[in-house]
Amino acid sequence: MIETTEPVRVTGAEPAIRLSAVSKVHGSGDRAVTALDAVSIDLPRGTFTAVMGPSGSGKSTFLHCAAGLDRPTSGSVLLGGTDLAALDEKRLTEVRRERVGFVFQAYNLVPSLTVEQNIVLPLLLGAGAPDREWLGHVVRRVGLADRLHHLPSQLSGGQQQRVAIARALITRPDAVLADEPTGALDSRTGRQVLELLRDVVDSTGQTVLMVTHDPVAASYADRVVFLTDGRLAGALDRPSPEAVAERMTQLGEW
Template identity: 60%
Template structure:
């Protein structure tokens, strides 16, 4: 008999539908998507412009609500939570990294990293935070302010901040969009190492095949539907898959 290993799911959506507007002008940004994001893995979401990839991330993260279907963080149905409990869940169990670094310019690197913990009124696990500083390579920058850092260094601070509260899952929306190629490679490598070294889950939206190649798996969307999944991606394989999409103009909500 062959033993089977159960893979824990950090986040998932089931029959996810998101409609912007109503009536004849309504646009179906997500059209019955069901997808799971395994714990401890780095997953990239890709698709043509207007495919629904950012909408999927926002709904999976609890930043936006579904029109129908369900979104879960672990075993928690986000649709069952009121605004207060949803805010607490995002604070305690979800991390975010965006294209804009969103650092507080008057705070030091150390203060930016621990800001979510400080706002929550608790010190968090300081040993965990200290280890994160070494993972992101910012030990010699802790007392600097964002304006004294390069773009790549600022995004590394944002990555450390996202992981500081030991979230179940970190969502990254085009995290290298404002970086040069070298800094982008460093941040992507960092996201992968952070996921594997801390056993956390990373879900990244990107339009870049090179960025997607850093992930363990790529999920492909087209016209609001899940159309493919690719394990162990390479930039060439991802690019070939993207070329296979028949791109048609589509007016909708966030991509």
């Protein structure tokens, strides 16, 4: 069992994200609900971490706090050494746009923009110019070099998710956060997306944090962290889908 008072660490790697005693409480008084309860964890650079837990365990809140989408009730979140709690809303928005990549179950692409325009959108919103060499590298890595002038409606679901992954990578963020990225895909296409995320970590040294309910998806990660009732409830390193499913059964998910 992982103690919630000390960060979960992988030695020798500077964390891309560090949560220290992070709690998140919704509501107050008798209606207060603790979504996260004193969670401390390091997410080292260049690693792939999956987060799992029963429904209502705090997975989404964990992801939102790590990304700066939610402010913790207490505790601190460091993104590459930057204390997110110390930032005002304007600067926090800039940091999320420039230093965090997001991949969601819904691809969240702009239907009137081409593939290339969707990929570079975070840069354009930040008044930055795309690095053409990096753009070329990213689109080749995700297998979209021949689709840059297509609209999202002309792509399959898997291709649209690849656009979303490329968009998440284009700013060279501290971390890519993925929320059920294969939830809307069939098993074959989902496997291809997971292989792509695994390749992104292995080939570019990117950091990926993924929330999932799927033991097969979780098995692509270096480490699977389990949550229950807002607390850390253990971790497995490079586990098989069967080991993940067994742990989830112990947590009461199935």
